[in-house]
Amino acid sequence: MLGDRQQLSYIAAQAADARLNLELETEGMTLNIGPQHPATHGTLRIIARLDGEQVVWAEPACGYMHRGYEKLAEVRTFPQVTTLVNRIDWLGSFANEVPFILAAEKLMGVEAPTRAQYIRTILFELSRIANVSLFLGDLGVQLGAITPVFLAFRDREYVLNLIESATGGRFHPNFDRIGGLKDDLPAGWIDETRAVMKKLRNFCDQIEDLLFGNEIFQSRTRGIGVIPRDVALQYGLSGANLRASGVDWDLRRDQSLPMMWNKADWKVWTHPDGDSFARCWIRLQETRESTKIVDQLLGSIPAGPVMAKVPKIIKVPEGEAWVSTENPLGEMGYYVVSRGDLGPFRVKIRSASFNNISITPWLLRGVYVPDIVTILASLYFILGDIDR
Amino acid sequence: MLPKSQSAEVRPLSSNSEITTPVVDTAREELLVAIKSSLGDAVVDSHLKPGDDIWIRVRNDAWQTSIKKLRDINSFDYFCFLSAIDWMPSPYGRGEDDPTEPAPQRDMTIRSGYAGGETRMQVLVRIVNSKTHIGLNVKADVADATPTIDSLITVFAGANWHEREAHEMFGIEFAGHPDLRKMYLPVDFEGHPMRKDFPLLARMVKPWPGIVDVEPLPGGDDSGDSSDGDAS
Numbered sequence: 001m002l003g004d005r006q007q008l009s010y011i012a013a014q015a016a017d018a019r020l021n022l023e024l025e026t027e028g029m030t031l032n033i034g035p036q037h038p039a040t041h042g043t044l045r046i047i048a049r050l051d052g053e054q055v056v057w058a059e060p061a062c063g064y065m066h067r068g069y070e071k072l073a074e075v076r077t078f079p080q081v082t083t084l085v086n087r088i089d090w091l092g093s094f095a096n097e098v099p100f101i102l103a104a105e106k107l108m109g110v111e112a113p114t115r116a117q118y119i120r121t122i123l124f125e126l127s128r129i130a131n132v133s134l135f136l137g138d139l140g141v142q143l144g145a146i147t148p149v150f151l152a153f154r155d156r157e158y159v160l161n162l163i164e165s166a167t168g169g170r171f172h173p174n175f176d177r178i179g180g181l182k183d184d185l186p187a188g189w190i191d192e193t194r195a196v197m198k199k200l201r202n203f204c205d206q207i208e209d210l211l212f213g214n215e216i217f218q219s220r221t222r223g224i225g226v227i228p229r230d231v232a233l234q235y236g237l238s239g240a241n242l243r244a245s246g247v248d249w250d251l252r253r254d255q256s257l258p259m260m261w262n263k264a265d266w267k268v269w270t271h272p273d274g275d276s277f278a279r280c281w282i283r284l285q286e287t288r289e290s291t292k293i294v295d296q297l298l299g300s301i302p303a304g305p306v307m308a309k310v311p312k313i314i315k316v317p318e319g320e321a322w323v324s325t326e327n328p329l330g331e332m333g334y335y336v337v338s339r340g341d342l343g344p345f346r347v348k349i350r351s352a353s354f355n356n357i358s359i360t361p362w363l364l365r366g367v368y369v370p371d372i373v374t375i376l377a378s379l380y381f382i383l384g385d386i387d388r
Numbered sequence: 389m390l391p392k393s394q395s396a397e398v399r400p401l402s403s404n405s406e407i408t409t410p411v412v413d414t415a416r417e418e419l420l421v422a423i424k425s426s427l428g429d430a431v432v433d434s435h436l437k438p439g440d441d442i443w444i445r446v447r448n449d450a451w452q453t454s455i456k457k458l459r460d461i462n463s464f465d466y467f468c469f470l471s472a473i474d475w476m477p478s479p480y481g482r483g484e485d486d487p488t489e490p491a492p493q494r495d496m497t498i499r500s501g502y503a504g505g506e507t508r509m510q511v512l513v514r515i516v517n518s519k520t521h522i523g524l525n526v527k528a529d530v531a532d533a534t535p536t537i538d539s540l541i542t543v544f545a546g547a548n549w550h551e552r553e554a555h556e557m558f559g560i561e562f563a564g565h566p567d568l569r570k571m572y573l574p575v576d577f578e579g580h581p582m583r584k585d586f587p588l589l590a591r592m593v594k595p596w597p598g599i600v601d602v603e604p605l606p607g608g609d610d611s612g613d614s615s616d617g618d619a620s
Contacts, residue, residue: 007545063572070557071581075483075588106440233518235546236467247518254521320501322441322514322525324468335512335525337473337501343482348512350469358549387572 007231007362014054014366028056033372035064044357044383048364048372055372058364060357066387073347078104078178078314081344085334086172088351089385092131092328094123094163097176100347102257103323103336104178107316111258116180116306121260122193122297123166123175124325125290129200130159131328132287135380136207139280142377143220148211155203158196165189178314180307190298197291204288212281221277225363225375228274235362236355239330240286241379243270244278251326259325264296276378283380315342329353329385353385413438419462419522420444426461430454435502445503445527451511452538452564455526458515459543464524468514470540470550472530472558475500476508478584483591508532509558509583513540513547530560539565557582 029050035043043064049057069084076084085100086093098120105111112120137152160170165186167173175182211217227237232245242249250268252261269285271278316338324333330352337346356379363379364372413436420442424431430450435443446454458464475498485491498508507529516523530537539562540547551562552571559580562568570577579586 063570066572068581071588074478075591230465231545233466234544236469236544249518249521320443322523331468333468335469335471335514339477339499346473348469348471348473350514354549355467355469355546358546362545 011365031369035061044376044381044386046360046364046372046376048369050369053368055364055367055369057361058372059361062357062386064387065383067384069388070347070349073344073349075343077342078316078344081347082174082176083172085349086174087384088349088388089131089327089329089332089353089382090171091134091382092127093169093171094127094167094173094175095131095325095327096332097174098124098259099323099325099327099332100334100336101176101178102259102325103321103334104314104316104338105258106321106323107319107336107338108178108310108314109317110179110308110310112180113305113308114302115184115304116308117258118260118263118297118301119166119181119185119306120176122294122301123163123173124259125294125297126159126163126193128290128328129287129294130156130163132283132290133159133200133203135283136204136211136280136287139377140211140217142373143217145211145214145217148207151203151206151210155199158199162189162193162196165192177307177310179310180305184306185301190301193294193298197295200291201288204284204291208284212284218277220370220374221280221378222273222275224276224371225367225378226273226275227359227363231359231362232274235359237330237359238352238355239326239328240279240282241330241356243268244282245274246270246272251324251331257323257325260297261293263300264293266293266296276374279378279380313342315340316344324350327352329380329382330356332385349388351385351388353381353383354388357381357386415520416442416522419524423458423462423524426457427454433503437502441523441525443502443525443527445505445510445529448528448530448537451528452540452543455513455515455540456543458524458526462517463519464515464517466516466518467544467546468516468523470511470513470547470554472554472560472582473501473510473512474508474558474582474584475505475510476584480587480591483588503527505529507535509535509560511537511554511560515544534561535559536561536563538563541565556580559583 031048031050033048034045045061045064047059047061048055069088072084073081081100082097085096088096133152133156137149140148163173164170166189167175227245229245229247232242232247248268248270253268266289269282271282318338318340320337322333322335324331332352333350335348336344339345363375367375416436420434420436423444427446430446431444432447433445477494477496479494481494509530510527511530513526514523528537537560539551541564549571551565552568554560555562555568556570556573557580
């Protein structure tokens, strides 16, 4: 297999590099990063075995935030599960609800009204912007630049206000329902959103000037943590991490879901390099594209109801369904098994960060200690999304 | 602002004119034929939902070679996830039983899902073709007494953590996996929490208030902490 061979040649190269530094060889030490570390977005612990400044072996230790949502979902009814899944990727909560609701709707053979689909798509993209703008700010902090995070928190606030005014919840909207949405948009929301999207595009420009054009930033990220295409596919990487390795795959474009992404004109960005810079750059471009999607969809929301007619007590017919969407962190999917009961029989939550972080033992081998933080930052994970 | 209207009609999933689900899904049907020809008699059963997904079930002993063939011949090169399903209905229901009543009689017959199954537990992997974006769900039975199956770690390196998780949560042994340590739980944890006969302890120590409101309201009732246990 090509991936294995590439991995071997990578290790061999690193070993050769280490041999050159033979005179400087030091006794190995174990460095414990986390569970409380700003670069861990929660409580991920990385155990790294070092030889001097180089990582010989590194492995993340998960489980500091395991909440057992798959088990908890089995004792809840279908509408109750959205409260749980909100808390998987807590920065883009609304986006977590959508694939589960779509899976339940698929099993029931219900489809949300067009207006609800538009609002769903808009809120989905807003949660992406809220999520990724924090990434863009946080990225700077992890590489030693302080300013971007202030800009990010300032502008992210506008998006969170929008989400709050539409759904009532800043972080955990719990707004999506089987068959539609809980409520319609408040008055004046559309104009306000347009203004905020303008601000966010401005924010993207600022970040691009401040961070991506910065020489130090470039030298810290370019060529660091390169993931070749085959390795990315083998590990099941998704989202910006996959597209940064040159795979042109976006679930918003490449599958048919009752959502409205195909009504807007936008671009899926890919990058051939597969390094940390590419991953960050893709996310910046995605934020821009998201603001474009929101802008275009705002202009064409049709009138009508936001809730289809579904029974008060929801019983989902027997069957199995898999629905995944392109969430801020990558492919988020639910494999839902129903037994015709009030609640799901089994829910497998396929979260993006779990796969994205499972590559770190491979990726961190041979890198230098400061690059651990760069690589983890560029892979971008949320602990709740790993541990579930 | 647009008026809110409560009237709406139930529409089938395929009613969106842009996204029409064809009744005959030729792409997937052809793919299923191709899969069956490349896997031969390893395929026990299959299920196809037009416009949605394909499920196949392979023999336990042909698990690793089948996935390898699917990767190399049918170019399913993207590893999505691996997990397991315990098809036994939970003896505890949804944890909403009234503890003062005798336990209700439950139908404990094991019914498998799409593509059938003969055992209580099944391993499920989803792989996707990164060019056509068509996915495939592959299932395999694992024996009840000692649920064992070959590891996919040599086929897809990403299966590593997924198998560790399935081992921890369902107790499935993955032969050939180098490192089946616990992923989430403490090292001395006993049992496999995602098995259906593993009770959800939070619902055992305290009855679920959703079905009968057993919790006294704060300040509403001064007594009532005699039988409920922790009314502090």
